[in-house]
Amino acid sequence: MEVKQELPNATTTLILGISSLITCFCYGIPGLILSIIALIVSKNSKKLHLENPDMYTGYENLRIGRICAIVGLILSSIYALFILLYFIFLGSMFLLLPESQNIN
Template sequence: MEKQTLPNSTLILVFGILSIVGCCCYGIGIIFAVIAIVMAKKATALYTENPELYEGYNNVKTGKILSIIGIVLGAIYLAYVIFIFATVGLEGYQEMIEEITRGAGA
């Protein structure tokens, strides 16, 4: 009997990658990471029932690891943003961004 690919194994991997790429986009990466972890949990349960029927479990494991990394990086970034807004406020944050863009343009 031919092995089937685990459902959503590639999508889990893609969402894991997107969670890391989107970690600095004010929480977008965390959304992808949570979706990927939930899908990975379902795929893992399906694989553990009949491991001889499915392939692509490596994509699921890799996507889950990337999602965990994406959650950690996203949480660190969100904590940083909250800290910046709490200390300097919105106006101070905008001034910092303006200084950075002026420095990069010179």
């Protein structure tokens, strides 16, 4: 009987995925970075599991971490886009103010 090994980086992917969800509303940047790292780290582990599924345990952590990372990536992207559009709108409003009302 083979001793099953823990899938490498499954826990790391889970932690990074959850962290990307937690930080996705910090202007979007930390969530984007963490979710991209989680997806990159999980790619190799998923390949290892698919090559030999009977040898590794912990695929559930990898799968849940990938799902959290994907959701974090989507939310962070939407929030970062919203913040960018807000600053563009705010900048254009300052350009429309008459010179006497500009804040120096």
